Amino acid sequence: MSYLGQQLVNGLTLGGVYALIALGYTLVYGVLQILNFAHGDVYMVGAFIGFFVMVGLGGPLAPSVPVAIMVLIMFLVAMLGTGLLGIVIERFAYRPLRNSTRIAPLISALGVSILLQNAALLLFSANIRTYDTSSYIPSTLGFSFADITIDGVRLFVLVLSIALMFGLARWVNTTQVGRAMRAIAYDRDAAVMMGIDVDKVIRWTFFVSAALAGAAGVMNGLLLRGVSNGMGLVPGLKGFTAAVIGGIGSIPGAMLGGLLLGVVESLAQGYLSTNFSDTITFALLIVVMLLKPNGLLGKRAIVKA
Amino acid sequence: MSEKKPLLEISNIDTYYGVIHILQQVNLRVDEGELVCLLGGNACGKSTTLKTILGMVKPKVGKIMFAGEDVTHQNTPARVKLGMAVVPENRRLFGPMTVLENLKIGAYVRGEAAQEDLERVYDLFPKLKERSSQLAGTLSGGEQQMVAVGRALMSHPRLILMDEPSMGLAPKLVEQSFEMIANLHSQGVSMLIVEQNANMALSVADRGYVLQTGRIVLEGEAKELAGHEELRRAYLGR
Numbered sequence: 001m002s003y004l005g006q007q008l009v010n011g012l013t014l015g016g017v018y019a020l021i022a023l024g025y026t027l028v029y030g031v032l033q034i035l036n037f038a039h040g041d042v043y044m045v046g047a048f049i050g051f052f053v054m055v056g057l058g059g060p061l062a063p064s065v066p067v068a069i070m071v072l073i074m075f076l077v078a079m080l081g082t083g084l085l086g087i088v089i090e091r092f093a094y095r096p097l098r099n100s101t102r103i104a105p106l107i108s109a110l111g112v113s114i115l116l117q118n119a120a121l122l123l124f125s126a127n128i129r130t131y132d133t134s135s136y137i138p139s140t141l142g143f144s145f146a147d148i149t150i151d152g153v154r155l156f157v158l159v160l161s162i163a164l165m166f167g168l169a170r171w172v173n174t175t176q177v178g179r180a181m182r183a184i185a186y187d188r189d190a191a192v193m194m195g196i197d198v199d200k201v202i203r204w205t206f207f208v209s210a211a212l213a214g215a216a217g218v219m220n221g222l223l224l225r226g227v228s229n230g231m232g233l234v235p236g237l238k239g240f241t242a243a244v245i246g247g248i249g250s251i252p253g254a255m256l257g258g259l260l261l262g263v264v265e266s267l268a269q270g271y272l273s274t275n276f277s278d279t280i281t282f283a284l285l286i287v288v289m290l291l292k293p294n295g296l297l298g299k300r301a302i303v304k305a
Numbered sequence: 306m307s308e309k310k311p312l313l314e315i316s317n318i319d320t321y322y323g324v325i326h327i328l329q330q331v332n333l334r335v336d337e338g339e340l341v342c343l344l345g346g347n348a349c350g351k352s353t354t355l356k357t358i359l360g361m362v363k364p365k366v367g368k369i370m371f372a373g374e375d376v377t378h379q380n381t382p383a384r385v386k387l388g389m390a391v392v393p394e395n396r397r398l399f400g401p402m403t404v405l406e407n408l409k410i411g412a413y414v415r416g417e418a419a420q421e422d423l424e425r426v427y428d429l430f431p432k433l434k435e436r437s438s439q440l441a442g443t444l445s446g447g448e449q450q451m452v453a454v455g456r457a458l459m460s461h462p463r464l465i466l467m468d469e470p471s472m473g474l475a476p477k478l479v480e481q482s483f484e485m486i487a488n489l490h491s492q493g494v495s496m497l498i499v500e501q502n503a504n505m506a507l508s509v510a511d512r513g514y515v516l517q518t519g520r521i522v523l524e525g526e527a528k529e530l531a532g533h534e535e536l537r538r539a540y541l542g543r
Binding site: 187192194 | 359361381382385386391393397398399400401402406409410411413414416417456460
């Protein structure tokens, strides 16, 4: 029982990270029907920004500010930086292709992905960095109940990812830009007729989606996973898988898909096989696609007639 | 009789779709407070005229003046900001959003929607107040029409462009729809209505234009047009 509970907690933590990545895919797909395959690399850039902010503030062993403030600054700078990167990617890789075939932005996305990975290799070398979180966030932090332990870092990542999801839902549901974004996703021409500046809303969409990926990147570092130029590939694919499982274009779908994928992966690792956990998670994608081609919460067909 | 001030004036508009010449030398004017209808059969360029006025389609030559400004090269959001609002063909509501959200989208160019503007729409269409948290896509055709008009009013428009307000509505609702248009007109709202139902449109309009294969072939006071032999034969006789 406690083992199962522990796996569930770990899975939800991981799933929160996947959900944040999945949200970025779904938001961009919603307004532009583009699969932004550079998204995983934006996540990588976020992890690097977080790392360098941490080093810049004195490093894990001798932080020049209180640890809580340091972590806060790491998130803020990483989210702002990746958000701006998202705007730049949209401006130069997608906007010129707005009226071309559907395949063109996809190719462009792969180009941006390769560009970012290699730029990171050039700038930061191939060394794998780690945040060394355990040296400044004591593992005694956190709590346990009924034999399930959730350490401070996991608890923090889980709470923050849920908070970001709530924040996003609030932004999408109650602000003018959020409403405009949904209006564009539903009927772009009608949105234009209402006076909505589509370019501005698209910029916001890319900013928010990339900032969420940046936050996910820092979370990855805090969870003691390696930071390197190629780290975005697999989480990027998993975030995309989560978005598709939930129903691409659907915001609650991306959240559900991410959490589900994290839990399944964690259970697969805990009960079946560590080596085959990816096989099992991607098999989940196939099963969902066979049973519900539009995803769990997706409504419309993906290709419009 | 009050002094006439042109609110919208389009002159010598030529619009193409690719190589197909749609509008040819179209001239049209709407004065402050006036209700003008643009009549014509299928595929004669009515909707294209509306799209050209709104900036969704760019004319090859010609000039569009609105509210004292040359808007020929402005994009649609800029024109909406200047005071154009549209009730599109088939209403084009945002179906998965609530009635209230649809109305708020209508106020987009003004920033956040003001409560008094919402109240004004609810006064005009009390039914929408009851339905405010319902999804727009689940409303009946008549109610959707109310949302579409309410949404247009939310931006404090100086001119409302209506594309086929009778389209897809049951005869009784068509009548209600035109009653509502007449009502808005009596409150001083300027409107340009594109319509196939010439009888209905002329019964509420001040003036009218008749478009045929991309050219204005007739124009005049609504009363004169309603009695015009050629128009009767072409559009009203059936």
